[in-house]
Amino acid sequence: AQSVTQLDSQVPVFEEAPVELRCNYSSSVSVYLFWYVQYPNQGLQLLLKYLSGSTLVKGINGFEAEFNKSQTSFHLRKPSVHISDTAEYFCAVSVKETSGSRLTFGEGTQLTVNP
Amino acid sequence: SAVISQKPSRDICQRGTSLTIQCQVDSQVTMMFWYRQQPGQSLTLIATANQGSEATYESGFVIDKFPISRPNLTFSTLTVSNMSPEDSSIYLCTYMSSGGTTEAFFGQGTRLTVV
Numbered sequence: 001a002q003s004v005t006q007l008d009s010q011v012p013v014f015e016e017a018p019v020e021l022r023c024n025y026s027s028s029v030s031v032y033l034f035w036y037v038q039y040p041n042q043g044l045q046l047l048l049k050y051l052s053g054s055t056l057v058k059g060i061n062g063f064e065a066e067f068n069k070s071q072t073s074f075h076l077r078k079p080s081v082h083i084s085d086t087a088e089y090f091c092a093v094s095v096k097e098t099s100g101s102r103l104t105f106g107e108g109t110q111l112t113v114n115p
Numbered sequence: 116s117a118v119i120s121q122k123p124s125r126d127i128c129q130r131g132t133s134l135t136i137q138c139q140v141d142s143q144v145t146m147m148f149w150y151r152q153q154p155g156q157s158l159t160l161i162a163t164a165n166q167g168s169e170a171t172y173e174s175g176f177v178i179d180k181f182p183i184s185r186p187n188l189t190f191s192t193l194t195v196s197n198m199s200p201e202d203s204s205i206y207l208c209t210y211m212s213s214g215g216t217t218e219a220f221f222g223q224g225t226r227l228t229v230v
Contacts, residue, residue, distance in 0.1 A: 034218070043207065043223040044158075090157060092219075102148055102211075103219050105158045
């Protein structure tokens with residue numbers, strides 16, 4: 001079975017500062033990796049995904065993530081955050097070999113951007 | 116991607132009663148999933164719902180407590196039975212895309228408070 005660990009439950013940063021939200025996964029088989037964002041009182045929205053190919057993945061709102069197979073990590077980064085990036089961020093994994101496999105989520109990281 | 120609509124978007128219910136949540140997708144999908152997000156926590160899969168067969172429940176979730184229907188390829192319901200305050204959560208319906216990407220699309224969720 002796969003698992004996901006988000007290493008920081010809360011990340012406070014100042015506006016225009018860079019940010020990295022850390023995610024590590026565990027799986028005995030190849031996986032797909034995802035980052036979702038949840039704004040207050042809203043559903044989940046896909047930020048970006050890694051399926052195969054280039055290990056650097058660019059998503060919406062200026063976010064990017066890098067897949068590192070040797071370190072089993074998929075950290076999310078943004079070079080300069082805005083107040084509007086304040087939200088809960090979830091890393092998720094699905095197993096590659098099973099069609100339509102379900103997602104396993106990490107515990108989430110609350111990003112708070114302060115002025 | 117198909118659009119997911121959930122009803123109700125929120126509800127406050129008395130303990131001991133039951134609530135049925137409806138999930139409508141605007142195109143046919145094979146697999147639908149129900150997740151629970153307890154306050155301040157991540158998403159936990161309740162069950163997988165396929166059309167024409169019994170739902171498959173995850174460990175810790177049982178059909179008597181969370182009966183699920185999947186009468187066709189665009190609709191599913193989740194019932195939270197004999198509710199207690201511990202059932203207060205956001206309940207999310209989702210489906211996985213076809214074509215090998217396994218991307219999940221979420222509705223806005225149903226915010227349930229049990230008093």
